[in-house]
Amino acid sequence: xxxxxxxxxxxxxxxxxxxxxxxxxxxxxxxxxxxxxxxxxxxxxxxxxxxxxxxxxxxx
Amino acid sequence: xxxxxxxxxxxxxxxxxxxxxxxxxxxxxxxxxxxxxxxxxxxxxxxxxxxxxxxxxxxxxxxxxxxxxxxxxxxxxxxxxxxxxxxxxxxxxxxxxxxxxxxxxxxxxxxxxxxxxxxxxxxxxxxxxxxxxxxxxxxxxxxxxxxxxxxxxxxxxxxxxxxxxxxxxxxxxxxxxxxxxxxxxxxxxxxxxxxxxxxxxxxxxxxxxxxxxxxxxxxxxxxxxxxxxxxxxxxxxxxxxxxxxxxxxxxxxxxxxxxxxxxxx
Numbered sequence: 001x002x003x004x005x006x007x008x009x010x011x012x013x014x015x016x017x018x019x020x021x022x023x024x025x026x027x028x029x030x031x032x033x034x035x036x037x038x039x040x041x042x043x044x045x046x047x048x049x050x051x052x053x054x055x056x057x058x059x060x
Numbered sequence: 061x062x063x064x065x066x067x068x069x070x071x072x073x074x075x076x077x078x079x080x081x082x083x084x085x086x087x088x089x090x091x092x093x094x095x096x097x098x099x100x101x102x103x104x105x106x107x108x109x110x111x112x113x114x115x116x117x118x119x120x121x122x123x124x125x126x127x128x129x130x131x132x133x134x135x136x137x138x139x140x141x142x143x144x145x146x147x148x149x150x151x152x153x154x155x156x157x158x159x160x161x162x163x164x165x166x167x168x169x170x171x172x173x174x175x176x177x178x179x180x181x182x183x184x185x186x187x188x189x190x191x192x193x194x195x196x197x198x199x200x201x202x203x204x205x206x207x208x209x210x211x212x213x214x215x216x217x218x219x220x221x222x223x224x225x226x227x228x229x230x231x232x233x234x235x236x237x238x239x240x241x242x243x244x245x246x247x248x249x250x251x252x253x254x255x256x257x258x259x260x261x262x263x264x265x266x267x268x269x270x271x272x273x274x275x276x277x278x279x280x281x282x283x284x285x286x287x288x289x290x291x292x293x294x295x296x297x298x299x300x301x302x303x304x305x306x307x308x309x310x311x312x313x314x315x316x317x318x319x320x321x322x323x324x325x
Contacts, residue, residue, distance in 0.1 A: 044286075
């Protein structure tokens with residue numbers, strides 16, 4: 001264990017800004033991509049269903 | 061061999077296979093990320109030269125590897141699409157591009173925030189950095205090209221050509237630190253030898269595995285949406301929608317109607 005306390009860990013030996021900008025932005029991008037993919041799945045299912053209903057109605 | 065590979069080249073059977081694999085790869089991604097972060101941020105000691113700024117390596121190197129490797133996988137699918145003319149190939153290329161672009165951006169971003177404390181600058185036009193920036197533009201270029209072509213099959217072919225031409229950039233990135241006198245350090249990890257302490261190397265390799273697991277899970281999830289969008293006129297998607305679609309519409313009816321007005325391909 002390298003850290004004497006949690007604030008010592010956060011300080012990253014004086015490099016907090018550089019280390020946490022790297023880790024923080026990476027975490028944000030990964031979270032954004034996961035949310036995007038989940039939304040994309042719902043939208044593609046919903047859109048395909050709407051298209052299919054429109055075709056069914058227009059063919060009757 | 062009893063495995064019928066071409067069976068899974070059809071989007072309909074690949075859709076089911078991908079759905080069964082996603083939970084395993086997503087779970088492995090979460091577990092390896094937690095282990096990698098624990099090893100890298102808690103167990104690994106402070107570097108005697110760079111202090112704790114070196115801890116950026118646990119993101120930077122796996123992201124840079126993944127950005128390059130994802131491009132090679134895209135190029136492999138693109139080549140398969142050109143040779144066998146399978147629809148799934150183009151869909152896989154399309155599904156991998158955003159994640160490859162994300163990891164390449166992360167490599168550039170974390171590199172900037174590592175370069176500042178170690179080199180005194182966020183950016184230099186050095187061979188390694190410049191060729192990695194070109195890789196990022198290749199991903200963006202592929203996505204822009206796709207978005208500009210309405211017919212998905214034509215977009216597949218145009219995208220495959222762009223991807224295959226751009227693959228020449230990958231060895232340039234990889235060997236840039238040997239071919240040119242760059243500010244970027246040489247490879248810390250080579251097959252058979254490496255210049256890192258064991259615990260640091262372990263943390264980095266676990267994070268690299270995590271990046272792999274994440275990329276596989278997220279691109280399989282993305283390709284399922286792409287398959288539904290592009291195969292929506294087929295009978296099997298109709299059956300699928302009858303069982304799954306109504307739940308999805310109940311969740312996002314407003315969004316779906318909104319985007320429907322813009323028309324679908």
